[in-house]
Amino acid sequence: MLETGDRHSLGPEARPRLRRGVRLQHSPAHGGYVLLAPERVFKADAIAAAILARCTGEATLSAIVDDLATLYGAPRERVLGDVSALLAGLAEKKLLEW
Amino acid sequence: MVNAEPFRSPPAPLAGEGGRGRAAEPPGLPRPLGLLAELTHRCPLGCPYCSNPLALEGRDAELDSATWARVFREAAALGVLQVHLSGGEPAARHDLIEIARAAREAGLYVNLVTSGIGLTGERIRALAEAGVDHVQLSIQDSEADSADRIAGYRGAFRRKTALAAEIVRLGLPLTVNAVVHRANIDRIAAMVELAAALGAGRVEIAHVQYYGWALRNRAALMPTREQVERAAATVAALRARYRRQIVIDSVVPDYHARFPKPCLGGWGRRSLNVTPAGRVLPCHAAEVIPGLEFWSVRDHPLAEIWEHSPAFRAFRGTAWMQEPCARCPRREQDFGGCRCQAFLLTGDAAATDPVCHLSPRHHEIAALAAAQADRPYRYRRMPASAGA
Numbered sequence: 253m254l255e256t257g258d259r260h261s262l263g264p265e266a267r268p269r270l271r272r273g274v275r276l277q278h279s280p281a282h283g284g285y286v287l288l289a290p291e292r293v294f295k296a297d298a299i300a301a302a303i304l305a306r307c308t309g310e311a312t313l314s315a316i317v318d319d320l321a322t323l324y325g326a327p328r329e330r331v332l333g334d335v336s337a338l339l340a341g342l343a344e345k346k347l348l349e350w
Numbered sequence: 351m352v353n354a355e356p357f358r359s360p361p362a363p364l365a366g367e368g369g370r371g372r373a374a375e376p377p378g379l380p381r382p383l384g385l386l387a388e389l390t391h392r393c394p395l396g397c398p399y400c401s402n403p404l405a406l407e408g409r410d411a412e413l414d415s416a417t418w419a420r421v422f423r424e425a426a427a428l429g430v431l432q433v434h435l436s437g438g439e440p441a442a443r444h445d446l447i448e449i450a451r452a453a454r455e456a457g458l459y460v461n462l463v464t465s466g467i468g469l470t471g472e473r474i475r476a477l478a479e480a481g482v483d484h485v486q487l488s489i490q491d492s493e494a495d496s497a498d499r500i501a502g503y504r505g506a507f508r509r510k511t512a513l514a515a516e517i518v519r520l521g522l523p524l525t526v527n528a529v530v531h532r533a534n535i536d537r538i539a540a541m542v543e544l545a546a547a548l549g550a551g552r553v554e555i556a557h558v559q560y561y562g563w564a565l566r567n568r569a570a571l572m573p574t575r576e577q578v579e580r581a582a583a584t585v586a587a588l589r590a591r592y593r594r595q596i597v598i599d600s601v602v603p604d605y606h607a608r609f610p611k612p613c614l615g616g617w618g619r620r621s622l623n624v625t626p627a628g629r630v631l632p633c634h635a636a637e638v639i640p641g642l643e644f645w646s647v648r649d650h651p652l653a654e655i656w657e658h659s660p661a662f663r664a665f666r667g668t669a670w671m672q673e674p675c676a677r678c679p680r681r682e683q684d685f686g687g688c689r690c691q692a693f694l695l696t697g698d699a700a701a702t703d704p705v706c707h708l709s710p711r712h713h714e715i716a717a718l719a720a721a722q723a724d725r726p727y728r729y730r731r732m733p734a735s736a737g738a
Contacts, residue, residue, distance in 0.1 A: 271523075272521050272522070272523055273483055273484050273522070273523030273551075275459060275483060277431070277457055277459070278457070279426070279429075279431060279457065280427075281381070281426065281427055281428060281429040281430075282381075282429060282431075286431055288431055288432065288459035288483070289459075290461065290483075290484045290486075290523060290525060290551075290552060291432075291461075291525075291599075293383060293431050293432065293459075346551070346597070
């Protein structure tokens with residue numbers, strides 16, 4: 253069985269993606285984005301949604317951080333910290349892999 | 351339909367100011383998150399633990415796919431995020447693919463709750479393409495002969511395991527729902543091993559809850575206390591052993607618990623259930639409570655039913671509670687337990703669920719939990735006139 257996500261740490265060349273069965277969905281009723289998974293739902297604020305929308309398995313962590321640092325005009329180190337923390341938490345919940 | 355339990359809590363925030371806690375509920379009417387769509391009561395299996403009502407609805411009464419599509423759109427607008435396509439056996443509907451596609455197009459997360467019987471490889475591929483996000487497949491045991499005997503259907507086990515392989519091959523996430531009772535509770539480890547071998551990401555050890563057909567078969571299904579205690583130890587050991595491979599969900603079976611289950615996270619608070627004929631219930635067993643007035647999606651928009659129908663208003667909040675619930679510090683945590691169970695066991699739907707150790711009737715639960723009888727199952731069957 254393929255095991256990704258929790259075997260090795262999240263490096264700059266990792267290409268994070270939502271696991272199959274996990275979906276980012278816009279919900280007008282909830283006024284924003286929600287992350288949907290089997291028997292679980294999470295509310296994604298604007299920043300979390302911006303991060304997750306880029307986790308397609310194509311972009312590297314490094315590219316995602318560059319992109320968001322430019323978009324928000326924020327220091328790269330801080331963006332890297334925020335993104336890494338969110339992605340590690342999601343991998344722990346088995347919602348994301350790389 | 352076995353044991354679909356829509357989630358009980360509002361969405362947890364992923365990041366930002368909410369930290370690890372739950373998102374704050376806006377004041378006013380709560381927002382439903384889950385919809386149990388009972389597409390049909392028809393089912394080829396006869397499981398004696400089925401929680402469907404004894405009075406099953408026939409094919410002629412079923413909503414058509416266009417009505418389901420409207421219900422899904424109304425549900426999404428109301429806040430529902432996940433739909434559980436259930437039954438009966440949803441695959442008994444020839445228009446299941448169309449229904450699943452409509453649910454996905456409404457923006458809902460589509461969970462297919464199935465026995466697997468009636469789903470060919472070709473059909474499951476079409477369902478995946480139509481937007482089914484996740485499949486929950488029931489198994490009756492780890493051994494074919496016993497599984498088929500419980501299901502009342504020869505060959506069911508072999509067909510289920512073949513279908514599971516196809517689901518996993520397609521990359522669809524799979525949960526195996528293992529319904530547990532006296533005849534198979536000693537094989538929980540083998541059932542988890544089977545689920546893992548089939549490639550499921552998650553397995554639910556679903557202890558039977560006594561509604562509908564299961565209530566009728568209670569003494570034949572009830573595990574002994576020793577079995578329940580062994581099962582709890584087994585599950586703990588399995589969780590450690592399979593930690594990296596499969597998620598194991600299990601709760602203490604009702605009649606052996608100290609506190610009642612917070613039924614669906616509170617009456618009319620998190621979820622709703624639409625019957626094959628279109629009646630909207632706060633939970634799938636609610637029709638056992640006499641005197642409740644249920645409205646139908648044929649006559650009212652879903653939002654109006656959620657807010658105004660007498661059945662949803664009957665036990666929403668805490669104002670209806672009696673002692674010991676009314677002043678209990680856990681009243682907003684377990685909501686007095688299950689209203690249907692309170693009625694079924696005490697005759698009063700507003701009583702404390704007798705599963706709670708604070709209920710004056712709790713001793714009766716202990717007596718029922720100790721009542722085992724090896725009598726033949728009364729299998730779930732449609733009445734001859736219902737057009738099964």
